[in-house]
Amino acid sequence: MAKKPSLGRQKIAIAKIPKKNHLQVTFSKRRSGLFKKASELCTLCGVEIGILVFSPANKVFSFGHPEVDSILDRFLASKGARSDGGGSTHNSGTRQLFEAHRSASIQELNMILTQVTEQLEVDKRRGEGLDKATRSGVGGGGHPRQFWWESPVEEMNGMEELEQLRSSLEELKMHIVGQSTRLMMDASRSFMAPFLGLEYTARNDHGDQFDRKPDLDQVNNAAALVQYLSFPQENGLF
Amino acid sequence: MAKKPSLGRQKIAIAKIPKKNHLQVTFSKRRSGLFKKASELCTLCGVEIGILVFSPANKVFSFGHPEVDSILDRFLASKGARSDGGGSTHNSGTRQLFEAHRSASIQELNMILTQVTEQLEVDKRRGEGLDKATRSGVGGGGHPRQFWWESPVEEMNGMEELEQLRSSLEELKMHIVGQSTRLMMDASRSFMAPFLGLEYTARNDHGDQFDRKPDLDQVNNAAALVQYLSFPQENGLF
DNA sequence: GCCGCTATATATAACGG
DNA sequence: TCCGTTATATATAGCGG
Numbered sequence: 001m002a003k004k005p006s007l008g009r010q011k012i013a014i015a016k017i018p019k020k021n022h023l024q025v026t027f028s029k030r031r032s033g034l035f036k037k038a039s040e041l042c043t044l045c046g047v048e049i050g051i052l053v054f055s056p057a058n059k060v061f062s063f064g065h066p067e068v069d070s071i072l073d074r075f076l077a078s079k080g081a082r083s084d085g086g087g088s089t090h091n092s093g094t095r096q097l098f099e100a101h102r103s104a105s106i107q108e109l110n111m112i113l114t115q116v117t118e119q120l121e122v123d124k125r126r127g128e129g130l131d132k133a134t135r136s137g138v139g140g141g142g143h144p145r146q147f148w149w150e151s152p153v154e155e156m157n158g159m160e161e162l163e164q165l166r167s168s169l170e171e172l173k174m175h176i177v178g179q180s181t182r183l184m185m186d187a188s189r190s191f192m193a194p195f196l197g198l199e200y201t202a203r204n205d206h207g208d209q210f211d212r213k214p215d216l217d218q219v220n221n222a223a224a225l226v227q228y229l230s231f232p233q234e235n236g237l238f
Numbered sequence: 239m240a241k242k243p244s245l246g247r248q249k250i251a252i253a254k255i256p257k258k259n260h261l262q263v264t265f266s267k268r269r270s271g272l273f274k275k276a277s278e279l280c281t282l283c284g285v286e287i288g289i290l291v292f293s294p295a296n297k298v299f300s301f302g303h304p305e306v307d308s309i310l311d312r313f314l315a316s317k318g319a320r321s322d323g324g325g326s327t328h329n330s331g332t333r334q335l336f337e338a339h340r341s342a343s344i345q346e347l348n349m350i351l352t353q354v355t356e357q358l359e360v361d362k363r364r365g366e367g368l369d370k371a372t373r374s375g376v377g378g379g380g381h382p383r384q385f386w387w388e389s390p391v392e393e394m395n396g397m398e399e400l401e402q403l404r405s406s407l408e409e410l411k412m413h414i415v416g417q418s419t420r421l422m423m424d425a426s427r428s429f430m431a432p433f434l435g436l437e438y439t440a441r442n443d444h445g446d447q448f449d450r451k452p453d454l455d456q457v458n459n460a461a462a463l464v465q466y467l468s469f470p471q472e473n474g475l476f
Numbered sequence: 477g478c479c480g481c482t483a484t485a486t487a488t489a490a491c492g493g
Numbered sequence: 494t495c496c497g498t499t500a501t502a503t504a505t506a507g508c509g510g
Binding site: 005006007008009010011012024025028037 | 477478481482483484485486487
Binding site: 243244245246247248249250260263264267268271274275 | 486487488489490491492
């Protein structure tokens with residue numbers, strides 16, 4: 001007797017869910033889960049958290065502990081507190097933090113390095129293969145080695161590869177910046193709903209605040225969200 | 239026999255964790271988890287999410303999808319000046335912010351580069367023997383093309399290969415970005431709360447942004463790196 | 477869209493190095 | 494302090510109502 005109680009939780013790829021009804025269900029469930037996690041984090045560690053979520057239907061869901069407005073005020077307050085450039089503000093404490101940060105980054109980068117090295121090995125192997133072909137005259141045809149990947153190992157010295165990698169990284173950077181701009185435009189056009197003036201308020205068992213606001217004028221309110229979320233970045237600059 | 243490899247995950251009450259070190263650990267882990275969940279939700283449902291977290295040490299952590307700082311930059315640029323007066327001044331500030339952003343990214347990339355350099359040194363030495371054997375036959379007199387970007391443009395006709403290479407690098411980039419941001423998520427601990435005015439940005443596999451504030455020294459260093467990295471790109475490859 | 481259910485996928489508390 | 498492991502607590506995908 002075939003029993004089909006349930007397939008149980010199935011693994012899904014982290015990519016946009018195609019089926020809209022599935023997406024909606026997942027959105028609801030995961031949004032709840034996210035807020036719950038945030039709530040627990042707030043309680044467990046006694047920290048303040050604010051979350052804004054713009055649903056597929058352009059509705060705004062928010063979570064705040066103790067409340068969204070407080071989080072907001074706190075940002076605005078710190079923002080106003082710093083009016084100068086703050087260029088000379090880093091003291092010994094700052095340096096300490098910097099060191100902590102630095103070491104942390106290096107740790108991460110070590111792992112990144114592993115990945116990069118692997119890829120590098122692949123690339124190099126390919127280069128060696130091409131090299132062999134070229135030397136034996138297969139691809140010679142009067143065209144000398146013009147590209148680094150065609151170069152035999154002897155030409156592919158550290159410097160060249162390094163430069164090659166540098167270019168790759170440079171490209172990466174440009175990609176990031178470029179995409180940022182594009183996404184920025186998209187965002188300002190479609191999402192960024194209102195953050196201020198939330199209408200519906202509820203609280204969970206921990207006193208956290210959950211707000212939801214039906215679609216509003218996105219573009220206008222985008223400003224508020226952007227400022228909230230971005231405030232730390234402009235701190236001391238404007 | 240007596241089993242004691244690990245007690246495994248223990249159930250904990252959702253109440254403020256008394257032990258400070260435990261709290262710190264939990265904060266880091268759960269913050270990472272929270273951001274990851276948010277990231278997944280963004281990708282799965284194609285929604286916008288912003289999260290602000292004030293750490294126990296009053297540091298600010300933020301998560302944003304898709305962009306945060308670029309959105310701000312663009313928004314402020316089109317919106318107009320803030321409190322610093324004229325629009326030109328504002329634009330200057332905006333440019334500063336943007337540059338800072340780029341610098342920060344590059345700074346991180348440079349760290350990667352530095353590490354990779356070491357690896358390359360090893361690889362290079364390993365291939366030096368072959369290098370010597372073939373060098374004399376390359377390019378005849380003068381100095382053979384030391385660097386791949388020195389190749390005459392006219393010889394850059396292997397566009398297909400170029401494209402293939404580009405793809406390869408693209409893949410490499412993805413690895414770098416993916417890994418770095420994934421780790422960055424966890425690394426965004428502490429740091430330069432509302433003191434410094436520059437931000438640090440990374441992205442995870444889903445294009446979400448994680449920000450934190452770096453030390454000014456870092457930024458200065460990054461500035462130098464920008465120059466260093468602003469190397470000849472007119473090779474037609476990137 | 478909101479439950480409830482089940483079987484799994486994930487997240488993570490304790491520990492050890 | 495950070496990282497990796499392990500055993501377990503939680504979160505959730507798919508399905509029904």
